[in-house]
Amino acid sequence: MKQLQSYLKKYWFFTVVGLFIVLLSIIPIRLAITSYQNPFPQAIFTLGGGIDREKFTAQFAQYFPNLEIWVSSGTNKDQAKSVFQAFGISNQRLHLDYRAVDTVTNFTSLVSDFKQRQIQHLYLITSDFHMPRAKVIATLVLGSQGITFTPLSVPSNRPKEPLMNILRDCCRSLLWILTGRTGASLNSYVIYSSYAFR
Numbered sequence: 001m002k003q004l005q006s007y008l009k010k011y012w013f014f015t016v017v018g019l020f021i022v023l024l025s026i027i028p029i030r031l032a033i034t035s036y037q038n039p040f041p042q043a044i045f046t047l048g049g050g051i052d053r054e055k056f057t058a059q060f061a062q063y064f065p066n067l068e069i070w071v072s073s074g075t076n077k078d079q080a081k082s083v084f085q086a087f088g089i090s091n092q093r094l095h096l097d098y099r100a101v102d103t104v105t106n107f108t109s110l111v112s113d114f115k116q117r118q119i120q121h122l123y124l125i126t127s128d129f130h131m132p133r134a135k136v137i138a139t140l141v142l143g144s145q146g147i148t149f150t151p152l153s154v155p156s157n158r159p160k161e162p163l164m165n166i167l168r169d170c171c172r173s174l175l176w177i178l179t180g181r182t183g184a185s186l187n188s189y190v191i192y193s194s195y196a197f198r
Helices: 002-010 012-037 051-061 077-086 103-108 111-116 131-144 163-179 192-197
Strands: 043-047 068-072 094-097 121-127 148-154
Touching: 012 131, 012 148, 043 051, 051 068, 051 077, 051 121, 051 148, 077 094, 103 131, 103 163, 111 131, 121 131, 131 148, 131 163
Parallel strands: 043 068, 043 121, 068 094, 121 148
Antiparallel strands: none
């Protein structure tokens, strides 16, 4: 036992890195198992950041009348409800959540709700320029909880986001997996109405 403790003290960095690699390797396995067990999405999840996303979601949801719709920090409640009502979507299917302050917290603020309702496969809807970052975060945050996703991009005329934004949010997602915190509170420049464009 003392030998093991001595070994861990001496090689603590490699031990931590090894455990981290094992943790990350579990995510693809969990995603594969979940995809096999739940090949079809059980709900629709839209990331806020523009009314066009809600309109796309409402139109898409018409084809899947049994799926609940979750919108994370989208347009204000009245505007969102009127968009969905215009497409004949009942308020009973609609879950509007305003806890998120950025893309990472879009996922971390709702993942426990999805787990509580035993949702293991989501349609993930966001703008095309935003989708690469959303997919990385979804893979880490949702994947670590055994939830898979099918991405659907809303067309836009915007260029793809910089790689630095993707790497930053990848690190924040990993921080959440390890500590349960995203680091969002460290950002004193959070602007609630435009977070999806950072």
